[in-house]
Amino acid sequence: MDNYSAADDPGVTFCIGHHEPNRTLMVTPQVVSRAHESNYDMLTVPITTTHFHSRVLGLLSSYLSNLQSPSFDRIGTMATSQNTRPLTIPPLTKLDSNLTPNDATSQLVGVTSSWIDLCSPDPLIADLSRQVLMLEVAYAAFCGIGYLLIPIPKLHHGGMHSEGVVYYARAIQDALNLGPYIQFHIWLRMVDNSELEVDSMGDLAPLAREEYLQLEAGSLPKVDPFGTWDAWDLIRKTCKYHTRLFVALAMPKQLPALSVQSRWHSEPVHLLTIDSSSFLKNPKGYPVLSKAHQALIAKLMRLRTPPWILLCNVGPIPGLENAEGIEATQSQLSSSDYPSLSASKKHHDPTPHLSYIRNLQQRQPPRTPIERFGTGYQDYLQAPLQPLTVNLESITYEVFEKDPIKYEWYERAITKALRDWADQKKPTSHPDGKVILAVVGAGRGPLVTRALRASAEAGVEIDLWAVEKNQNAFVLLQRHNETIWDGKVTLVQSDMRSWKGPRVRRQATESGAQDPVGESLGIEDSLLYTPTKSTNDPGRASDFSAPIASGSTHTYVDIVVSELLGSFADNELSPECLDGINDLINPVHGISIPASYSAHLTPISAPKLHSDVVNQTISNPAAPETPYVVMLHAIDFLSTADSTGNTETLNQNTTNRASGSSGPTLATEFPTPFVQTAWSFSHPNRNIPPPSPMQSTISNSHNVRQTRLSFPTQNRGVCHGLAGYFETVLYGDVELSTNPVTMDAKSATMISWFPIYFPLKTPLNVPDNGEVVITMYRQTDDRKVWYEWMVEVYALERTSAPTTKLTTPAVTGIRSGSPSVDSLKGKENTPRPQGGSSNQTGYRRVRVGMSEMHSSIKEGCLM
Numbered sequence: 001m002d003n004y005s006a007a008d009d010p011g012v013t014f015c016i017g018h019h020e021p022n023r024t025l026m027v028t029p030q031v032v033s034r035a036h037e038s039n040y041d042m043l044t045v046p047i048t049t050t051h052f053h054s055r056v057l058g059l060l061s062s063y064l065s066n067l068q069s070p071s072f073d074r075i076g077t078m079a080t081s082q083n084t085r086p087l088t089i090p091p092l093t094k095l096d097s098n099l100t101p102n103d104a105t106s107q108l109v110g111v112t113s114s115w116i117d118l119c120s121p122d123p124l125i126a127d128l129s130r131q132v133l134m135l136e137v138a139y140a141a142f143c144g145i146g147y148l149l150i151p152i153p154k155l156h157h158g159g160m161h162s163e164g165v166v167y168y169a170r171a172i173q174d175a176l177n178l179g180p181y182i183q184f185h186i187w188l189r190m191v192d193n194s195e196l197e198v199d200s201m202g203d204l205a206p207l208a209r210e211e212y213l214q215l216e217a218g219s220l221p222k223v224d225p226f227g228t229w230d231a232w233d234l235i236r237k238t239c240k241y242h243t244r245l246f247v248a249l250a251m252p253k254q255l256p257a258l259s260v261q262s263r264w265h266s267e268p269v270h271l272l273t274i275d276s277s278s279f280l281k282n283p284k285g286y287p288v289l290s291k292a293h294q295a296l297i298a299k300l301m302r303l304r305t306p307p308w309i310l311l312c313n314v315g316p317i318p319g320l321e322n323a324e325g326i327e328a329t330q331s332q333l334s335s336s337d338y339p340s341l342s343a344s345k346k347h348h349d350p351t352p353h354l355s356y357i358r359n360l361q362q363r364q365p366p367r368t369p370i371e372r373f374g375t376g377y378q379d380y381l382q383a384p385l386q387p388l389t390v391n392l393e394s395i396t397y398e399v400f401e402k403d404p405i406k407y408e409w410y411e412r413a414i415t416k417a418l419r420d421w422a423d424q425k426k427p428t429s430h431p432d433g434k435v436i437l438a439v440v441g442a443g444r445g446p447l448v449t450r451a452l453r454a455s456a457e458a459g460v461e462i463d464l465w466a467v468e469k470n471q472n473a474f475v476l477l478q479r480h481n482e483t484i485w486d487g488k489v490t491l492v493q494s495d496m497r498s499w500k501g502p503r504v505r506r507q508a509t510e511s512g513a514q515d516p517v518g519e520s521l522g523i524e525d526s527l528l529y530t531p532t533k534s535t536n537d538p539g540r541a542s543d544f545s546a547p548i549a550s551g552s553t554h555t556y557v558d559i560v561v562s563e564l565l566g567s568f569a570d571n572e573l574s575p576e577c578l579d580g581i582n583d584l585i586n587p588v589h590g591i592s593i594p595a596s597y598s599a600h601l602t603p604i605s606a607p608k609l610h611s612d613v614v615n616q617t618i619s620n621p622a623a624p625e626t627p628y629v630v631m632l633h634a635i636d637f638l639s640t641a642d643s644t645g646n647t648e649t650l651n652q653n654t655t656n657r658a659s660g661s662s663g664p665t666l667a668t669e670f671p672t673p674f675v676q677t678a679w680s681f682s683h684p685n686r687n688i689p690p691p692s693p694m695q696s697t698i699s700n701s702h703n704v705r706q707t708r709l710s711f712p713t714q715n716r717g718v719c720h721g722l723a724g725y726f727e728t729v730l731y732g733d734v735e736l737s738t739n740p741v742t743m744d745a746k747s748a749t750m751i752s753w754f755p756i757y758f759p760l761k762t763p764l765n766v767p768d769n770g771e772v773v774i775t776m777y778r779q780t781d782d783r784k785v786w787y788e789w790m791v792e793v794y795a796l797e798r799t800s801a802p803t804t805k806l807t808t809p810a811v812t813g814i815r816s817g818s819p820s821v822d823s824l825k826g827k828e829n830t831p832r833p834q835g836g837s838s839n840q841t842g843y844r845r846v847r848v849g850m851s852e853m854h855s856s857i858k859e860g861c862l863m
């Protein structure tokens with residue numbers, strides 16, 4: 001772990017900008033450099049002026065005054081050209097914009113007009129708004145603006161809710177084409193709250209003609225936690241997950257439930273806007289953010305692309321705009337809150353909000369080992385390794401070997417197994433009574449070193465064998481045997497499936513040890529090496545070439561140690577490889593470390609991964625049917641164990657997956673996912689069917705698996721795919737886990753494996769209180785192994801008086817006894833596995849979506 005020490009961590013750098021909604025100042029390079037002097041990294045600039053605004057209002061008002069009230073035409077429609085005779089805004093004039101291309105343009109975020117209403121139900125207003133946006137985007141593109149902030153879509157029009165978002169989305173689609181080098185940031189509130197949508201003077205929204213409005217307010221709740229996310233989902237889907245389309249998220253004073261926060265965390269939030277009104281005052285009257293705000297910022301800043309922060313309405317940039325601005329900001333704070341300011345001008349901080357955020361940057365908690373290790377790999381799709389068919393490079397082994405936990409845990413497991421062996425006085429397969437231990441798939445040998453240490457620790461003598469098929473790694477094994485292991489290891493360069501097993505002296509065998517494979521089998525097809533060196537004769541340590549002398553015979557392995565696991569446990573063909581040595585394991589007392597491993601699943605929303613898979617599909621049609629290894633970050637778990645998300649309650653006994661610590665903390669952690677076991681494998685496998693005399697090849701059908709698992713979903717969202725994890729029992733209570741629910745308890749800070757991601761070609765929308773059902777197979781044709789997966793989405797429809805809460809939908813197929821299910825037990829407001837059908841609980845499942853059956857057969861793992 002030396003390379004990943006916290007001391008070398010450069011930490012997170014915040015990029016902070018200044019946003020003044022009514023900036024009238026011409027933003028010149030001098031202005032930008034003053035902003036830099038004040039410690040801002042960038043600032044916003046409106047694309048057009050109030051002159052342009054007045055011009056459009058004037059145009060509209062004279063147009064409306066000459067227009068008859070809209071009426072239904074003969075067909076019965078109103079939104080026809082007859083009612084929306086085109087009103088064209090003439091091109092911009094020099095008074096319409098203060099923006100001029102210059103050297104500082106690249107450090108500006110352009111802001112388009114907030115007084116338009118692209119969502120208006122009145123086609124005239126919607127079209128006029130669209131024209132304003134297009135003129136602004138075109139001029140911004142001309143000036144070389146790289147980032148645009150597009151004001152919040154208006155979701156409420158009288159009794160109508162979110163009806164016009166699709167017009168907004170369509171306009172953004174055009175804008176993306178008009179500004180081909182611009183990154184567009186859609187400004188969104190975290191939740192939809194109709195009371196916050198207040199029209200300002202000069203806004204176009206109130207000018208929508210009554211005929212197009214539904215005036216009655218309706219009975220919708222005022223606050224919809226996922227309402228603005230819904231709007232965003234529609235916009236980005238209309239724009240086909242465009243790679244230049246991002247979210248600018250407005251942080252409110254009162255943060256919403258953690259489930260809403262975690263949803264936004266999964267979206268491409270590239271700007272975070274914080275208004276002065278979202279700050280609290282500390283006892284000295286200085287602006288500060290609540291602990292919950294700090295926690296959310298800390299999480300967002302750990303994303304692959306941390307958002308830039310825009311401070312809004314925090315007063316002018318010092319020295320640039322008149323001093324009234326400063327006074328205006330300070331006057332919001334009562335004078336008694338500012339004792340030091342009134343006492344001495346010396347301590348006056350002209351940018352207290354900025355100072356606070358800069359200070360917050362300094363106080364960011366150090367990144368965890370896995371975060372440091374995974375820098376640059378967050379949400380990055382990687383093809384899984386195929387160590388069976390491809391020889392790994394030394395650097396790949398080197399990366400494995402940096403794991404601070406894995407090898408330590410293997411050593412513990414081997415030590416325990418050896419101690420138990422001795423304590424239980426089990427006979428060994430070696431005539432001298434040594435425990436025969438084989439590390440199969442030894443790589444560069446770290447587990448061999450650990451096995452030797454474990455033997456010393458346990459005080460149990462071993463006869464150590466190391467089998468590796470990678471001829472390049474084998475060179476290092478030979479060198480290590482000479483230089484580190486004192487020649488104590490017998491090295492076998494072979495695929496473990498064709499290894500005939502360890503050899504011991506014949507006379508010793510005759511006195512008791514069994515010969516599992518028979519004297520008739522030779523060793524020609526595997527190169528067998530044995531050290532001829534005696535421990536006190538270092539001069540002969542390099543003599544590894546002499547094949548073992550006749551007079552020896554095969555025997556069993558007592559303990560097999562392997563690490564052939566992939567991100568989904570069995571995806572690097574550990575079962576198939578270990579089957580190949582199954583018969584070599586002592587049939588009575590033999591042990592495999594690992595003893596078992598299991599694959600685990602949960603449905604996720606992963607917009608970034610989806611967009612990346614879509615892009616890869618252009619060059620690789622198999623991309624959407626390929627499982628990927630990914631360090632998952634910008635994702636949201638659709639099925640969670642705790643959906644309450646109260647930010648101010650204590651979150652006891654909940655796994656803290658960001659910091660790796662558990663115990664009572666302020667509830668700032670995102671809800672714990674509901675992860676279920678898909679299947680498992682155990683070794684040695686006493687149930688492998690004998691080869692059929694009818695077949696020339698050995699059947700692998702016993703390694704086929706299938707599962708069907710139901711996941712209750714609390715909040716609506718989009719399922720882009722499945723996150724896969726694994727758990728393994730090495731020996732006894734020594735376990736490794738990448739499952740976010742159990743990883744901290746079983747193997748915190750392990751870095752060797754990232755999760756696996758099974759994408760869906762077409763994302764599926766999931767309703768509130770619904771169910772996602774996953775059907776998955778591990779398939780084989782005896783030559784390769786692949787996965788097939790399919791997702792169904794169900795809405796739960798009430799059929800009778802419910803006998804359970806709506807947050808407790810009936811689920812089918814959950815395997816009780818799985819670690820994740822167990823972890824749910826005893827929690828409030830968590831989905832509980834129910835036997836029986838949904839009908840019994842007052843709900844009927846209605847299928848509302850279904851993916852195709854995906855298959856990774858083209859990218860299958862060759863056996």
Ligand SMILES: C[S@@+](CC[C@H](N)C(=O)[O-])C[C@H]1O[C@@H](n2cnc3c(N)ncnc32)[C@H](O)[C@@H]1O
Nearest residue numbers: 387388400441442443468469470495496563577
């Ligand atoms: C994931 S690496 C682990 C290496 C090492 N044991 C460690 O923990 O660092 C798996 C190793 O198993 C080897 N391997 C995979 N399948 C094998 C097989 N059928 N026979 C022999 N070696 C195999 C690979 O070449 C690779 O070196």
